[in-house]
Amino acid sequence: MSPPLLGVGEGQSNVSVVSSPSVDGSCQNGSGLKERNYMGLSDCSSVDSSAISGLAEENKSSLNLKATELRLGLPGSQSPERDPELCLLNPGKLDEKPLFPLLPSKDGIYSSSQKAVVTGNKRGFSDAMDNFSEVKSAVFTEGNWMFPTVGSDSETSQSKPQGKFHVSPGVNAILPVRPSLNSGVKSASAKEHSGTQPGMKKDIVPLKPRASNETGHNTIGASNNNTSAPAAKAQVVGWPPIRSFRKNTLATTSKNNDEVDGKPGPGALFVKVSMDGAPYLRKVDLRTYSAYQELSSALEKMFSCFTIGQCGSHGAPGREMLSESKLRDLLHGSEYVLTYEDKDGDWMLVGDVPWEMFIDSCKRLRIMKSSDAIGLAPRAMEKCRNRN
């Protein structure tokens, strides 16, 4: 059964990947709700390494595993073997031999396809599989609970079990409850722990954000969070998960109660940004910028895909990248100007007032065509004329 997680010193060496809990859960599911049998997993009783390769082999024929393997290599690799009629949903097959397709069969196909992984995957899939194998092998050597320090390709080496793990004195009471530990091996078990390094906290945080930066363009500079804590933290989109209404309200309240906190730069201030001709709006947090230049370059980057679209037909693959200077020209030159709606509902040209005053009164931004902005301010007209 499932190892109890509470209770000091109970030290179940039963590393739970092996145990039956998944059987119980899935079995219950399988018996009551047959039509919802998740493919191949209802009685996944053996998730242990000895059965792995065996299962993989014998199930290939019954479940057409190959066909469901996702080739992560470039299209065309291994494709001759692919069966176009994938058995993903063949109901007849669903009740058959369970197979968890992720099992790390020492199958050449898995490893070779992984090597062809294109960079840009947040974690090289090979790393995931390697780690998985590591976990699997680690699982069966008792007490060697591996803490997978996952990350991008450069950190593959760290996924091997590491040495010392220094813990603070007060920690020993906590360790034994970890299911992978044997009881009575309290302080010694600390040393058995792998993968974690001293002073880890500061190291760990950048590891993953760095990996996520490869694809997560939303992760704004999370990897900048170094050991020397920066004064103003770079924000990840949507994190912490607080609704905009609350964020904006906090910002306003904190501004009013400055003497309470005595700290600058509270909260976030999201405003909508629209661009003439662009199909959708964006939202930016004005507090992440401290000057007009920053805001302007951020907007350029954000809306660059639209200006590309302007050049070609929308929806066509935008393989030709506009050069940065041409982009700037588009935004600063005759094409577009940046305007904002202030608290009174008037549309003003961005840049006329000091930055602090601007973010105080800006409710919404709009990147409009300079030709439309003529009535807005004389400056826009001037720009037009100078350009042409």
Added chain:
Amino acid sequence: MAYSFPEEVLEHVFSFIQDDKDRNAVSLVCKSWYEIERWCRRRIFVGNCYAVSPRIVMRRFPELRSVSLKGKPHFADFNLVPEGWGGYVYPWISAMAEAYPWLEELRLKRMVVTDEALELISRSFKNFSVLVLSSCEGFTTDGLAAIAANCRNLRVLELWECEVDDRSGNWLSHFPESCTSLVSLSFPCLDGEVSFSALERLVSRCTNLRTLRLNNSVPLDKLPNLLRRAPQLVDLGTGAYTAELRPELYSKLGDAFAGCKGLKSLSGFWEAVPSYLPATYSICAGIRSLNLSYATIQSPDLVKLIRQCPNLQRLWVLDYIEDCGLNALATTCKDLQELRVFPSDPFGVEANVSLTEQGLVSVSEGCPKLQSVLYFCRQMSNAALFTIARNRPNLTRFRLCIIEPRAPDYLTLQPLDAGFGAIVENCKDLQRLSLSGLLTDRVFEYIGTHAKKLEMLSIAFAGDSDLGLHHVLSGCNSLRKLEIRDCPFGDQALLANASKLETMRSLWMSSCSVSFEACKLLGQKMPSLNVEVIDERGSPESRPESLPIDKLYIYRTIAGPRCDMPSFVWNMGERSALRFS
């Protein structure tokens, strides 16, 4: 059928069955029950407006009086869903205007509501009485004015955290003098001013008014008059709760509160100053629900207020309360069922208040009825989570947000797998869980093993491999909503558990490792799912198929691909696939 009841009898029996699940069960008994039931169903809840179409709903249920719709995925609250994704209510309104002239109630969440839609509502439904908009956007106070002006029998008008363009057009004044039907009026999310005289008159003549939640623009000195006109209030949201200390205002306020003997719920307290808080003390003994989450009051004053409320069942508060305040809460409020602690400075690097995991541990020890927790903090330990789990096996909602992504147990520097594992193992009725901190695949194994009643799971910056996702999809039998961001989950687990997705309402994955190829496969093979790829970088066709897509939203549907997708959303279904070839 000699032995069956006449239809009228069955219909009468069914009228006592209100719960959606029960109604659905009734309709599955036999064809005639299906027919009878569908003609007498009066209310429906559509958890995902794209799971079904207005036409399908109207065809099956011709006599609805109350409709609830939800639009965007939950992560839209945190700006993860680009503007223009969808969730438009207008098509529903226009269809219902024809099919349901007797519609009375509309409850919308995370939908785009325009002024046109509001105007159409106000003109189309003669008996319209309840409008609740939560986290909606797209409308202005002009739309509200139309509702106020045209809905003769309006009883409920509630706006929760909506983004409303305030045109300052005195929408409130559009309630005709003849309107006396209001029971609930709530607009805390509006920016602009309302006409105070119109408000006072409205409150005076609506003698059944039970809920009144004002916005920040209503100053404190207007509150006593309003309260005096509505002594029957049960739920009050104050306006701005700040003024210079003026004794006569203070005593007027105190008297006014004392007059509202039935008050059970207090909220608002925008910009609250501590010196005016004691004005509420006379009614605090009856208070069940207190929302101080916009009040930047420090712990000692918060504690003084809380000590007056021994019957408190729900508390929403900022982390200014600190551990010591939560200790006081734990000793005073033995009936507490729900606690939400929000961060006052979520983007600060250092903690600005002394709120740690200890506060939550204290409350878990002292409040035996605690079921629902939302807690933002900056440090957590497995030990604390063990304690909480041991103390409170009756938890049904546990949402923990450790502000720093991937923060480990601060004592041991270990992942928090075991701690969360203890939560799911002990709290057998857990329905909702949000994870944070440093987590490996192991925590998902625990979740898949133990969290059998879990319906909604939110995951961020966690896990190591597809195994994690696989555990969840294969183990969590009751899972309906799964939302994931920034986790290394990819194709394998998703494809292996494809049929699971049909048993869920929706799955959201953003900044993960799901390839375009896998999405296409899923979309082609699962016709009952809408597999939507959201990618603002341009068409995923323009990149290698094995690269991860940006955002993925999968939901089951009987309405097929939707026709209002913007240019940055692609449906991976069969027909759409032809587009790519």
